[in-house]
Amino acid sequence: MTRRSLFIFAIAACVFGLLPLPAYWVTLGNYIGLYAIVALGLVLLTGVGGLTSFGQAAFVGLGAYATAYLSTSAGLSPWLGLVAGLAITAISALFIGAIMLRLSGHYLPLGTIAWGLSLYYLFGNMESLGKHDGIAGIPPLTLFGLDLGSGKSMYFLIWLVLLVAVVLLRNLLNSRSGRAIRALKGGGVMAEAMGVNTAAMKIRIFVIAALLACVSGWLYAHLQRAVNPSPFGLNAGIEYLFMAVIGGAGYLWGAILGAAVLTILKDQLQSYLPALLGSNGNFEIIVFGVLMVILLQHARNGIWPFIAARLPQHRDAVAPDTAAPLARRARAVAGYPLLVIDKVRKQFGGLVAVNDMSFTVHGGEIVGLIGPNGAGKSTMFNLVTGVLPATSGEVRLRQGEELVRIDSLPSRRIVQLGVGRTFQHVHLLPEMTVL
Structure with a gap:
């Protein structure tokens, strides 16, 4: 990922938002941006760090319900709702991560499934959160006196947050800590042998992924102006993971591409399949699953790596002619x-x-x-x-x-x-x- 590609991405997102498009396409762009923010966290957690999580939808729900409750029942600013949501999510992720990240193999995914289900039923059974009816009447966002109540104005905020998240994760993965995160996938023994604190690094990326999901939930609540438990169930958690895997689990661009492909494909299947096959069953789930299997057979590592392998490669960095010698330890005294x-x-x-x-x-x-x-x-x-x-x-x-x-x-x-x-x-x- 180069600065040039980031600049092109930012320009393309702005141009799309400025075009006189129908509200349908703006809404679709909003949801793609929201889902991509969550998928970015899963790229870091699953694609790079090698930790599988089906519970990201629960963190999305924490961010959504925190701002919904505080901005309606308590009458606080939505921006305070964001701060509260991030604090609750960070504490929850630290606690859950400290317990679950000790697990290995298939026990970790099962643990995140249990976490996702527990939050889903918690949202649906708390009287203060409206039970399964949820919370309505959430106020729109305002930024420097500008009302962000329309879908188009929210589009620019959502994609700005997405762009900032991409830049921050890019910088993280290109840093010393990023190389330590990449080493996690090769096994804990090897990473520890290179001086990496694997337990702390796992918790760190788990918290970062949870915070990204929380921000997505906060934006979702003020876009929809109402929340209920349905979008934060286990199915949503599986879809988020699908987005990261289909786009390319180890690539930041893959999160955005996977969110776009999955969102558009799901929307089109729900629109056309009932007209072709009737509305007596959820045929879109069957067709969707078949298409995903076919896709992953031809692009096993995801869509973005499949495309990137066919594009000309550009190297921005050039090795210097000379490099300063590294500091050396003093030689041990012979016989000591x-x-x-x-x-x-x-x-x-x-x-x-x-x-x-x-x-x-x-x-x-x-x-x-x-x-x-x-x-x-x-x-x-x-x-x-x-x-x-x-x-x-x-x-x-x-x-x-x-x-x-x-x-x-x-x-x-x-x-x-x-x-x-x-x-x-x-x-x-x-x-x-x-x-």
């Missing part, structure tokens, strides 16, 4: 003990994988561990680098004039102290370049 392994033992139940092993690495030495398969060599490396906790014994590393115990530290702290590692089976990140 640098790493001391003292009677380290590792048991898995009744199986002893490493049996009271001791050795010392001195400055200037290259030490190798030699043994047959199953002797415990890889387990020993895992104990030294903090991947596995030792059952007993000590691992000490020289820090200045002292040998400091490191066997209780996590991998990310040990690598920061200067103990790096490679893996027996190569771990690569295909989406990232060497540099």
Whole structure:
């Protein structure tokens, strides 16, 4: 994603809003923008970070209901409703993320489904939120005295928010933190071995995705001027994830393209299929599912990567002729003990994988561990680098004039102290370049 492409995108969005289009197309553009904001969060969370969530619609609902309640029952400004919604969403995401992100495999998606369902039924059963009838009479937004009550004026605000979100996520993913986020998809052990705090990074991207969904819900509430639980159910959560996957889960442009394709396709199917097949069943769901399967068979990674692979590639950055040398650590004094392994033992139940092993690495030495398969060599490396906790014994590393115990530290702290590692089976990140 280049600055040029961002500029073209901004100009195209403005031109579309300024054209004398029917209200139908403006409304469609509004919904595409709202859905794309949520899908952007899922690109970060699922496409880049590798964490699947079906519960984003619940965060959309938090943003919508927070501003709806405060601007009607309490009579507060909608902008205060945005602040309150973001605060509630951040606290909820931190709490839910701290619990759910410990899960792995299919348990994490199941956990987000439970979260989405619980919020849906909470919205529908609270008397103060109007139960399933919801809240009506939400006031329109005003910005610097300008009334944003019309669909066209909301269009510019929605797409401005979308553009800002794209720029911020682009900058995040191109930063050091962004490279750490991309490393999450390759597995926690490898990321921790490179010094990444994987638990904190997972919670961070979970909160960012939730906040984007909250902003979308806030805009939705003031666009519709009424809210009820229906748009925030499990089906909506699945559709948001579909948008990110179909557009290209690892690409920011894919979120916008996926939201546009899904929204337009769903609208057209609901318009034409009842006339062709009758209105006795939800045929659009069947046809929609078949079309999505066909689409993903031909564009497995999503529509945007399929298109981008056929476009000429432009490289904005040019490598400099010379580069300043990196700072180097002081060489260890030859003969000084640098790493001391003292009677380290590792048991898995009744199986002893490493049996009271001791050795010392001195400055200037290259030490190798030699043994047959199953002797415990890889387990020993895992104990030294903090991947596995030792059952007993000590691992000490020289820090200045002292040998400091490191066997209780996590991998990310040990690598920061200067103990790096490679893996027996190569771990690569295909989406990232060497540099």
